[in-house]
Amino acid sequence: MTICTRLTEALAISVPIIQAPMAGGGDTAELVVAVSNAGGLGSIGAAYLTPEQIIERGRAVRSQTSQPFGINLFAPLLEANAGADSIARAVAAITPYYQELGLTVPSVSKPAASHFDDQLAACMETGAAVFSFTFGELPRSRVQEIRKRGMFVAGTATTIDEAKTLLDTGVDAVVAQGSEAGGHRGTFATSFEAGMVGLISLVPQMADAVSVPVIASGGIMDGRGIAAALMLGAAAAQMGTAFLTCEEAGIADAYKAAILGSTEADTRITRAFSGRPARGIRNRVLSDYEDRENSVLPFPLQNDLTRSLRNAATKQNRSEFLSLWAGQGTRMARRVRAAEFMGHLRSELLQAIESVTTSKHG
Numbered sequence: 027m028t029i030c031t032r033l034t035e036a037l038a039i040s041v042p043i044i045q046a047p048m049a050g051g052g053d054t055a056e057l058v059v060a061v062s063n064a065g066g067l068g069s070i071g072a073a074y075l076t077p078e079q080i081i082e083r084g085r086a087v088r089s090q091t092s093q094p095f096g097i098n099l100f101a102p103l104l105e106a107n108a109g110a111d112s113i114a115r116a117v118a119a120i121t122p123y124y125q126e127l128g129l130t131v132p133s134v135s136k137p138a139a140s141h142f143d144d145q146l147a148a149c150m151e152t153g154a155a156v157f158s159f160t161f162g163e164l165p166r167s168r169v170q171e172i173r174k175r176g177m178f179v180a181g182t183a184t185t186i187d188e189a190k191t192l193l194d195t196g197v198d199a200v201v202a203q204g205s206e207a208g209g210h211r212g213t214f215a216t217s218f219e220a221g222m223v224g225l226i227s228l229v230p231q232m233a234d235a236v237s238v239p240v241i242a243s244g245g246i247m248d249g250r251g252i253a254a255a256l257m258l259g260a261a262a263a264q265m266g267t268a269f270l271t272c273e274e275a276g277i278a279d280a281y282k283a284a285i286l287g288s289t290e291a292d293t294r295i296t297r298a299f300s301g302r303p304a305r306g307i308r309n310r311v312l313s314d315y316e317d318r319e320n321s322v323l324p325f326p327l328q329n330d331l332t333r334s335l336r337n338a339a340t341k342q343n344r345s346e347f348l349s350l351w352a353g354q355g356t357r358m359a360r361r362v363r364a365a366e367f368m369g370h371l372r373s374e375l376l377q378a379i380e381s382v383t384t385s386k387h388g
Contacts, residue, residue: 029375032239033199033261037094037155037178040065041372043252044241045364046266047071047098047158048209048351055086057274057364062093064368067156067262069096077141077148084152094155101162101181101214102142106301106324108134119321120331123311123347127338137326150175158182158201160212161302169196182212182243184221184228186235191215193236201264202232204244208267208293208353210304218303222295226258233259247358249374253382267353272364280345284309288356299336299349301328307356310346 031042045061047053049071058068070087072080080097087095108116113134124131149157150172157172160182172179173196180199183189189200203212204225213221225244233240239261246252252263269275271282284307294308298315302325306312315322322328332349339347360367 029256029379031256031261033241036198036239037067039067039094041368041375042256042260042262043067043368043371044096044262044264045069045269046209046243046264047096048266048270049073049098049100050349051276052266052270054274054276055083055090057269057272057276058087058095059090060272060274060364061269061368062087062091062095064365065093065372066368067094067096069098069156069158070152070154071098072145072149073098073100075145077144080145080148081151084149084154088153096156096158097149097152097154098158098160099142099145099149101159101164102140103161103325106137106327108323108327112320112323115321116323116328116331119315119318120335123335127335127342127344127347129334129338132331132334134323134327134331137330146172150177156180160201160203160210162214163191163195166195173198180241183232184211184213185216185223186228186231188213188215188221189232189236189240193238197238199239199241199261200232200236201241201243202228202260204228204242206245206305206354207243208305209351210300210302211295213303225255229255229258229260245353245355247353247355249371249376250378251355252371252375253378256379257382267351267356268359269364269367270352271359271361272367273362274364278340278343278345278348280343281340281348281350282361284345284348284350285352285356285359286361288352290354290357292356293352293354297322297328299329299332301325304349304351305353307350307352309348309350 043066047069061068157177158180181192182201205222242255242260243264255263
């Protein structure tokens, strides 16, 4: 039984499964390749990569697969600013962690100028079939420029109005990010709180509201979740947390262990690590920052402030200092190789669809 949707046909993939782009190293070239070779769409999260690194990562993926893959950037953001008092509070709050790991607290300076244009130019040279973006919208002229390079373009929305805004810019698909999703929230045209809509409510309303394919993202961990997304009107499911416990994922073992040992009640939305709301597994830093909201700088200043801490914690396998981004479906996480996992997902998806069909005609 073949699962064909508008998206699988448009992208020439055999299963409606997208490995979410995960900026920060989780989506290694090996993971991307394994997913694409298994019939899904592997994706590179390139937001923190230099143009040279983007070219290198794309070359590494393309050398190992002839199948389609995607690449993702953060949409350009307004320049972040913070006063001296805010910076002092943020540095004071983070200093004990740095001291515990024997590190010097970095100074906070004006964030570097955006390199989005150069990053995008590099993305268009990777051979990726799909370009996606989050945190905002791109000008229609820019979307058309990308599409003229033969790339399928998708943007992330957390509300119907955001999806309509993206549609007006000419995107080929919209990623519906439910409140269950791990990692950074993609909300850009409303308040963060207003963008916290559950996937089961968001997907059918978005599918009704826009003419392009909708990709469901948030808490999907197995074939049943993919089938449910398709039943709700999505053309594919995008999965991030589910792939982080695969052998090929480039995160610390302590991070994988935290996912495998957590439950649906263990994640929280926090700004502690990056300055932007994101869902992660509650650990020491998240707990400490529950009453330190005024000690967090805006993104990307807070992200820059905590980067050295997170890098050191990764090397030392100290999960209490890591940004353990994860969605709400962690009880269903599995420690497998990506190709094996894709096989399980395909079988589970077919079984779920067949069970519904059998019940309907039973």
